[in-house]
Amino acid sequence: MSEPSNLKHIDRAQLAGLVEALAGAGTAVIAPALRHDARGTVGYRTVTTMADVVLDKRPDNALKSFFLPPTEPLLHYERQGKDVTLTPVDPSIGPRVVLGALPCDAAGLPIVDRVMDWDYRDEPWFGRRDATTVIALACDKADSACFCTGVGLAPDGASGSDLLLVPAGDGFLVEVYSDKGQALVDLHPAFFGEPRDQEQAQAFRAGLGAALSHADGLDPAAARAWIEGHFIDPAWPALALSCHGCGACAMVCPTCHCFDIVDEQEGVAKGTRRRNQDYCQYGLFTLHGAGHNPRGDQGARIRQRVSHKFAIYPDRFDAILCTGCGRCSRACAAGIDMFEVVERLAGLQADIDEETPTGGDL
Amino acid sequence: MNALRDLARQLLEAGEVKVVIGYEDSRRGVRPAFVSDPADVDRLIFDARCVHNLATYLNPRRGHVKRLGRAAVVVKGCDARAVAGLLREQQIAREDFVLIGVRCGGVFDTPDATGPLDAASIAPRCHGCTVREPSLPEHVVGDLPPEPPVGRDLDAEVARLMAMPAAERLAFWNRELAKCVRCYACRQVCPLCVCERCIVDKTQPRWIEPSAHTRGNLAWHLTRAQHLAGRCSGCSECERACPEGIPIHLLNHFLAGVVRDAFDHVVGDDPDAPAPVGAFRKDDAEEFIV
């Protein structure tokens, strides 16, 4: 984990003041908040006042959706006779600050950056990334679904964050991790004081590991080795038995980024070409026009999801396409537990390694 | 529980079924279980956390499940209604599976619930339950638990919505459906959503916009509710599966009320009872199908 370049303190009153100042200046503030819906859910949404912000509950939706929205326009077209006029959509957006991001949500962003920058720079994604300052909050909300520590991250990790808040005294220790983060601090000096109560921040951090102890010893490298050696294996259809083939896991995931491009008519001769979140668990995801479907059964599709995250992406981009946030397991109506899946596959590889010693004493 | 396990073991050992689809415990609560080995039947449990409607696994297009062979499915009374629906529409044949009914005293809204089963924690599907002792299954196990606590009243919630002026009601649904990300968990988990090519997947023509804007979401959910009217078994798995917490089952519950009032029909667990769509009665209100 990298070291912060600067330390500050912000108390709760100052934090409220910061939110008001940002919102007042036209900066969109995105934070976990009550969504004022029938079920009283908490999710990331735009807020204008600290009173709406909820920092002691995990947001249900993914922060990723603010960078790769469920649907976004790519361009507009208008037909006149045999001609067509295209109107591009400006990828740059107004400034935004995310306040109170879960570290597992923040960490997903630089992971997805890698594919979004692979030879072709995805301007819609980076337009949002460039415009957004991420303030993460060290997390004490881990439950049995979580396993961030098992994939090399941490509940107080700063990957993907510009600033990290750690509860301390009457507010938070502020750790600065980027120029963008420093710029935010410099722009609002009234709300940031000199660091204090740091031993409380340390005590907070020290207490975070217990809830994640089940993830100690998770071996994603072993899982990767097993996946790479077992394309055809009865483990895949077995895993697919309970899977409903929906996209709930992908939609709430901080790193799932697969998408579709569609044209939608909006009137007789005009419309919008859109990019929509899509998901590989969907039966039609890989269906050819001519009728052939290389991933025609749920076992093949689940294999794609697990191997994309734990084998293919690490192979191509040197990063696990998973932050151990546990949302997929919580969202899954069939009770599929991603941590348990990775643990099981790693265990299968461990069994193989045991049976085939590579040297040393017998 | 022992009766359930003994029965499962008998069915598997006798070769009457190749797999028992039931519930098992896990480190994160109850989940569906597929038991093919008689030695494994001790995995099977039944308690108030067994909220899943396992009838959905009888959908013939679930290839991996179908390939396991003839199945016995553990069903609560509400789940049996869904099975009856699949039989009524001839999606499955009665001789192709075995039903193991369980006597039920209500279930939690989530499979990982701890604490008491009370008004706050009981699933909305349990309200007004009349099928605590399922009648469709050929086997029924378990003692009849006490009456479930009275929890969320879907009739009252629908009535509250219907009491709103139309503009306010539309604002309610726009606010809720703005959250929809088109994951189609509602459709995939539903035992009665069995169309080989769902209307939202059709492209020639594109009946429903696939994009997750409020307009498209409204079109999708209203269409789906219409397609389930008179067929929905009321299990509200759709609502449990929704990762965004949208109360979509209220749409189905409302239409169930419309069907009840207009056609004097409620979806029950008798597969021979005809449904409003697909059956004609001499005392039908209309003279012709149109």
Next chain:
Amino acid sequence: MNLYHPHLMRVTERIDETVDTVTLRLAFQDPAVAEAFEFRAGQFAEYSVFGEGECTFCIASAPTRLPLIECSFKKVGKVTTALSRLEVGDTMGFRGPYGNHFPVDAWKGRSLVFIAGGIGLAPVRCVIDNCLDRRDEFGDVTIVYGARSVSDLVYKGELEAWAARADVRLVKTVDPGGETQDWDGQVGFVPTVLGDAAPTSDNAVAIVCGPPIMIKFTLPVLDKLGFSQDQVYTTLENRMKCGLGKCGRCNIGRVYVCKDGPVFTAAQVAELPADM
């Protein structure tokens, strides 16, 4: 502007190759784009009808014939049906070129054997014409092309042009039962006809494209003729959307067809997991 913003193209000609296959000839509407556009044989593009969507095909014309752009496709779904209804003068979208290409420069001095079936001739034809436009750089050129029946043959004009060349050996065939009374080519499946034609594998490369069943039976014939798996090239297709490696749809295991392909050697294809 973002990377999904297509170029506008004008349909300049429309050819009905068969009852369900169409070739469209396109020109860039922006002269500056027409001037600057480059691609290599084997690359593909995303073609679109505004209001219907995008579709992936190879660029079927040779880079030596720019600024002409051609695509050939079979009517199978929403976008291809809309494309097949376009008329001369209509506007289309074009995004590309994407993917890798046939290593034509590396083939200098070698003999070339092109084998194609049905609409599979489209991605091969661009590299055939590319090589014929540089004919003196290569040794023998053999083209083996077949279809189910005479009416299923595509690029009939091109076939005549190739047949007329003294420096090209064209062997055309139709499946047994697919011949007409005045058919002057072979009758037999492509792999069989290839075996009979027996082009030399000495200092040669083979380029194969066609329906999976044809490829399946052609590869052993090439092997018997002495072609190593590194001497055989093919072009794969998979369902695509973005065409540039981000939408997560076209991968076969770790291989992204849109980035690592669509051109592969038979050796590379042999290593792919069975996600096809």
